[in-house]
Amino acid sequence: GAYGARMAEIAGYLNISCETLAPGETSRPSLDAVEALLQRDSDITHLAVVHCETTTGMLNPIKELISLAKRYNKVVILDAMSSFGGIQMDIGEMGVDFMISSANKCIQGVPGFGFVIAKQSELEKCNGLARSLSLDLYAQWKCMQDNHGKWRFTSPTHTVRAFYQALLELESEGGIEAREARYTENQTTLVQGMRSLGFAPLVNEELHSPIITSFYSPTHSDYQFKEFYNRLKEKGFVIYPGKVSNADCFRIGNIGEVYPEDIKRLIIAVKQSMYWEVV
Numbered sequence: 001g002a003y004g005a006r007m008a009e010i011a012g013y014l015n016i017s018c019e020t021l022a023p024g025e026t027s028r029p030s031l032d033a034v035e036a037l038l039q040r041d042s043d044i045t046h047l048a049v050v051h052c053e054t055t056t057g058m059l060n061p062i063k064e065l066i067s068l069a070k071r072y073n074k075v076v077i078l079d080a081m082s083s084f085g086g087i088q089m090d091i092g093e094m095g096v097d098f099m100i101s102s103a104n105k106c107i108q109g110v111p112g113f114g115f116v117i118a119k120q121s122e123l124e125k126c127n128g129l130a131r132s133l134s135l136d137l138y139a140q141w142k143c144m145q146d147n148h149g150k151w152r153f154t155s156p157t158h159t160v161r162a163f164y165q166a167l168l169e170l171e172s173e174g175g176i177e178a179r180e181a182r183y184t185e186n187q188t189t190l191v192q193g194m195r196s197l198g199f200a201p202l203v204n205e206e207l208h209s210p211i212i213t214s215f216y217s218p219t220h221s222d223y224q225f226k227e228f229y230n231r232l233k234e235k236g237f238v239i240y241p242g243k244v245s246n247a248d249c250f251r252i253g254n255i256g257e258v259y260p261e262d263i264k265r266l267i268i269a270v271k272q273s274m275y276w277e278v279v
Helices: 002-013 031-040 062-071 120-124 137-146 157-173 175-196 225-234 260-273
Strands: 046-050 075-079 098-102 114-118 212-216 249-253
Touching: 002 046, 031 062, 046 062, 062 075, 114 120, 114 137, 120 137, 157 175, 175 212, 175 260, 225 249, 225 260
Parallel strands: 046 075, 075 098
Antiparallel strands: 098 114, 212 249
């Protein structure tokens, strides 16, 4: 997907040598292919993987991938930007070395900062290795350790306060287990409703995450995404354009302060916005 590709692009900009395994945007990576690569190239030191690929809504098999990486003594970087707080996972038990996420997404705060949960032993090894001043993770951690939580540069106080409030709301909802259950019900309700209107999901059902869902665009000659988007927006709903290279599709998010009743209202709005059926 696009976010795995972005990892490789970032590595290229920073002159970090990397190997990529890209089985296609709607397929999970093969564990056998990953293991073959680890056996073939002993210079590989880290495995980086996106948990939820929001270009398609697909979940990657992180438990199996991380277990494989640990058998070969590799450091694991997990991009959980769009899953942390909304999907149950024990990153300590799995052996994740660096987990990266965001103040918004499943935590339901507001955009403004990212955060990393890391093994201190691995973080300390990063001292002096950063290729970026602003993204020097070790320096940020050391500053916070030495100065009672102080940020190195201007702190985003409003987003930090919103993050704290969001964590309280997550706790009051019943924690990640309850939030994942709500998101899952949202996603199931969405797929059932969209199927009833003739929309087919992009990826196989067993690959779906509860985070976001991609649907194939209608094949009607009169269908235009922009027109469909505008009609839905007038009814109070905003959808995402597709971000897949080999399929005409669009995406609908299932997360945030969204409940199954909201999804049911969306399905009604979609039905009312299907202008190509009456043109």
